[in-house]
Amino acid sequence: MSGRKDTRTDTRTVHVDVPVEELTLRRYTLKVLHGPDKGMEKSFETRQLFIGTGPECRFRLNDPTVSRSHARIEFDPNGYRISDEGSKNGVRVSDRRVMDAYLPAQAEINLGETRILFSLGTETVDIAIARETRFGGLVGRSVEMREVFGILKKVAPTDPTVLIEGESGTGKELVAEALHKFGPRKGRPFVVFDCSACPRDLLESELFGHVRGAFTGAVRDRKGALEEATGGTLFLDEVGELPLDMQPKLLRALEKLEVKPVGGNRRVHLDVRIICATNRNLSEEVAAGNFREDLYYRLGIIHILLPPLRKRPDDIPLLSDHFLGELTAASGAPKPRLAYETMEKLKEYPWPGNVRELRNFLERSIILAGASQGAEKPLELTGPRQTTRLIGADPDEVLRVSFDEPFKDVKDQLVRDFETRYFTRLLRRTEGNVSKAARLAGIHRKSLEYLLKQIEVPDLKDMRDAGKG
Numbered sequence: 330m331s332g333r334k335d336t337r338t339d340t341r342t343v344h345v346d347v348p349v350e351e352l353t354l355r356r357y358t359l360k361v362l363h364g365p366d367k368g369m370e371k372s373f374e375t376r377q378l379f380i381g382t383g384p385e386c387r388f389r390l391n392d393p394t395v396s397r398s399h400a401r402i403e404f405d406p407n408g409y410r411i412s413d414e415g416s417k418n419g420v421r422v423s424d425r426r427v428m429d430a431y432l433p434a435q436a437e438i439n440l441g442e443t444r445i446l447f448s449l450g451t452e453t454v455d456i457a458i459a460r461e462t463r464f465g466g467l468v469g470r471s472v473e474m475r476e477v478f479g480i481l482k483k484v485a486p487t488d489p490t491v492l493i494e495g496e497s498g499t500g501k502e503l504v505a506e507a508l509h510k511f512g513p514r515k516g517r518p519f520v521v522f523d524c525s526a527c528p529r530d531l532l533e534s535e536l537f538g539h540v541r542g543a544f545t546g547a548v549r550d551r552k553g554a555l556e557e558a559t560g561g562t563l564f565l566d567e568v569g570e571l572p573l574d575m576q577p578k579l580l581r582a583l584e585k586l587e588v589k590p591v592g593g594n595r596r597v598h599l600d601v602r603i604i605c606a607t608n609r610n611l612s613e614e615v616a617a618g619n620f621r622e623d624l625y626y627r628l629g630i631i632h633i634l635l636p637p638l639r640k641r642p643d644d645i646p647l648l649s650d651h652f653l654g655e656l657t658a659a660s661g662a663p664k665p666r667l668a669y670e671t672m673e674k675l676k677e678y679p680w681p682g683n684v685r686e687l688r689n690f691l692e693r694s695i696i697l698a699g700a701s702q703g704a705e706k707p708l709e710l711t712g713p714r715q716t717t718r719l720i721g722a723d724p725d726e727v728l729r730v731s732f733d734e735p736f737k738d739v740k741d742q743l744v745r746d747f748e749t750r751y752f753t754r755l756l757r758r759t760e761g762n763v764s765k766a767a768r769l770a771g772i773h774r775k776s777l778e779y780l781l782k783q784i785e786v787p788d789l790k791d792m793r794d795a796g797k798g
Contacts (some may be wrong), residue, residue: 364443394441465507495635498683682771
């Protein structure tokens with residue numbers, strides 16, 4: 330399994346004129362004065378920032394008294410304002426409890442046991458907010474997504490490397506496709522390489538290519554993904570999964586714009602744009618020693634952060650309408666509509682699988698509604714994940730924890746046990762159909778195939794045979 334695919338794009342002329350409005354704001358700094366992260370200091374030039382312990386937070390804390398998404402700092406024409414995101418311990422500015430307040434040029438912010446100094450700088454930056462609600466395959470009317478569209482409009486005609494960060498299911502590959510489609514390399518190869526789906530011992534060969542006889546099974550010369558993408562774009566998906574020993578080799582290839590196939594002596598010149606994506610926070614991976622700092626800065630010349638769907642519920646009506654149209658277009662069936670109450674439920678649900686989960690949920694609902702569903706009545710939906718059971722509600726569902734072992738070992742074992750039980754049940758439901766199981770789980774098929782190699786599940790052939798019986 331190479332984790333690689335080559336998509337040839339449409340060579341027709343496309344219109345890329347996305348009207349934007351410019352927003353001028355000032356850079357600011359956050360410094361932790363007291364708490365577990367004391368001394369941490371970062372500067373920001375973003376319109377919106379979340380502070381908390383969750384992975385989606387740009388200013389991420391390790392304080393157990395701080396909520397997953399504790400506070401939001403957001404710019405508007407009157408300045409920067411801080412809002413409580415429904416935290417358990419509240420937000421205090423200069424020792425006063427606030428729910429929503431404008432910040433002075435310098436202020437102390439208390440979140441749980443953590444005290445942060447907010448300092449407004451003098452340097453200004455321009456932020457582009459697109460007026461359109463679509464860019465390529467991306468859809469969204471929220472300011473968060475239109476800000477992403479504004480960045481993409483500026484970046485697409487250029488050629489530097491781009492790093493896209495965001496949770497699984499937020500549309501990172503759609504961003505890469507849009508950058509390629511609206512850039513100077515459109516019509517040339519768009520090659521996708523999934524770093525998480527490629528076996529570790531084949532990574533170098535799959536990226537750089539190999540010559541005949543380089544290793545057992547190398548019966549002919551083969552181009553690597555970098556060479557295959559020549560003249561076009563290489564999208565390195567899940568680049569955060571790249572092993573440490575491969576990272577300097579990739580960095581060298583990008584710096585010198587050439588590769589040497591495994592087992593060969595010739596060097597191949599590269600003419601390729603690199604776009605990367607990860608669901609990890611790579612700056613934290615750098616700090617933890619899991620990712621090279623020099624490669625991080627080389628890949629992130631342009632940095633795009635995709636917001637999770639739970640942070641932009643206003644996009645759900647537009648996304649739902651878009652997906653319902655897509656899902657019924659092929660059959661020629663009328664597009665279903667959603668009742669107001671149903672839409673409100675969809676907007677309240679946190680969507681851990683993000684946009685991908687929303688699309689899968691709507692697809693499943695259309696299928697279950699059957700052929701009798703028409704446009705004259707609202708599509709009836711059951712609430713997302715209503716069939717989910719609480720852990721421990723059934724003896725077969727209990728995940729046992731040992732409190733006598735090191736935390737990391739116990740956590741890793743708990744995750745493995747959960748993954749094994751979850752995907753065993755899902756594959757039994759789909760009678761061993763991996764593609765269907767991946768769709769229901771809201772993940773890529775290749776990601777599930779890779780995961781199945783790491784966990785113990787019953788033989789897929791037995792599941793398929795049981796389904797025939």
